[in-house]
Amino acid sequence: MTAPALDTSAITALIADATAAPSLHNAQPWKFRFHRGSGTLRLYADLERELPKTDPDNRGLRLGCGAALFNLRVAAVAAGRDPAVRLLPDDSDPMLLAEVDLTGSAPPDDPLAVLQPAIHRRHTSRAPFLEDDIPDVLRDGLCVAARLEGCRLVFPETWHVQAVLDLVHDAECCEAWAPDVRNETAHWVRTEPASETSASDGIPAEALGPGQWGASSPVRDLTVGRTVAGRDWAPFEKCPHLALLGTAHDRPVDWLWAGQALERVWLQATLDGLVASLTSQPLEWPEFRWAVRDPASAMAYVQMVIRLGYGPEGHPTPRRPVTEVLDIV
Template identity: 50%
Template sequence: MDDSRVTELVREATAAPSMHNAQPWRFRYARGRRTFRLYADFDRKMAHTDPEARALHMGCGAALFNLRVALAHAGAHAEVTLLPEADEPALLATVRATGAGVEDAGLAALRPAIARRHTSRYPFAKTDIPEPVRVALIDAAFREGAVLSFPDPWHLDWVRELSEEAENRNLTDSGSAADLARWTRRGPTGARTAAGEAPGYAADGVPEYAFGPRKDGGGAPLRDFSGGKPTAGVPTTSFEDDPRLALLATEGDRAPYWIRAGQAMERVLLLATSKGLSASFATQALEWPDLRWPLRDPGSGAGEVQMILRLGYGPECPATPRRPVRDVLEFES
């Protein structure tokens, strides 16, 4: 596999979502062994809102899944080993490219969705998600070792209340404000979507054009990326009253589960994109331990909720910038 092909594979891997678009990953490719090494970049962790690096691991897991999809499309199978070296916690996975396997046709079919998947912070239509699509999304998460569930109405109300409480806390919390300030891009630094096109343009974080409108009514849980500050040119609008939320959970709550959850999340998102759905994240309640625990299934109390997804039919949104591949990829013999 030549260097240009490896570069393109990593470019597709890094189209993955991550908290505040921090892009907390690094890749190293060993030419002789045809093996990728995926590292966490802990300098890009949210110091306050993600102190254990749970969300960071999930973002890296999403990038790992994209790499698997890109390799499958290229006719190769990704032989993945998670956390291969106990004394090197930043090394999250090794991925060796081998001959194509049975599972790879299904992965390859998701590849067109990598470029089309963008977080949508806009109102969604009232249209419900058809049951066969819901079932397919649940199965997608299951294939990656996670459980995706669509809460019943009373549980959904509880999830929304917890999310609203968390957002209210974040707006008055100095640590949350500091994380947001570090990873939001206002003015000209956030005006371009293509990374590295000109000096001074940010290649990470959430640019102002991707904040979305400010919510003025509706039940959708949304983060105010302006931090409650006036932002010129950002309109206000009402959002859907009955948002379609899905909870993604795993059996455990340590690094291996976080990485698997990230892969499951991305598989769900790519499949949703291929089905014409848009998605955004409602992570606020996950950032407060006392609010995250009550999100669990009220019937069984089982599972550790790793992500809240807002799904629906909405407008296409612009891409957020990505760091140049040269900044996140190294080669070795």
């Protein structure tokens, strides 16, 4: 069944939900173009927001765009539309990541709709989490969420968690000796609160969380060598709950699938009362990335390390106005 044509306010609302997605350093590397005549929306990579030192192959960029695409799918279904997605539809235009036909009507029982309330509640939490275990039923549900997007989510054993933490710390040491990477991070990470800057991207001071005593958690210190006024220090959980999200292959299309799976897992976790942060440092260094995967797992390529648990919700980060990322033709 064909849905009514989308007006400007309706497409603006969909894009506002889409752009609530996470992205590396909150760079928000996406652009959208809506074609009124055909009722299709195109998602493009915004290379003006790439991170060439941290993310030289734009894997992280595509993960973020995939997460935005998933939010769009959820918002569309919640609005009664059935989003028909084609990934990488034009070989001659590698920056065109997806084309979404929004002319169809969604069935009333589409399970994606239940995730919509979590879109604007989902925030990265860089605070300490409780030591409480995550029930198996919730873990299993998150694994199912990843599989529904063609990916795998595994919760590694204790020995493997420690190995991943060691790799995180090794990657942090490499970053400490890479001024170009540190400078790139400093461009996106603020040492002042959002109220003192007009920036509509990046990470403000209040979203950084406290500094960490010890080295038991994989929470990234985004302000190495810089002072954040009023920032506290705190001990973090000794045994963090980590999950590895991965794919069978490592192509651009797999990165888009992984981004969608990441957001589906995160929205489901939010509805389940969990909070999360992401760890990508060891995945940004080729000499470490291969070692992150569990050799006993069928997962060939780890795309993201997710820290999950119970704790305070993270602070919102700024978002670019829809008018900056949406073109209607």
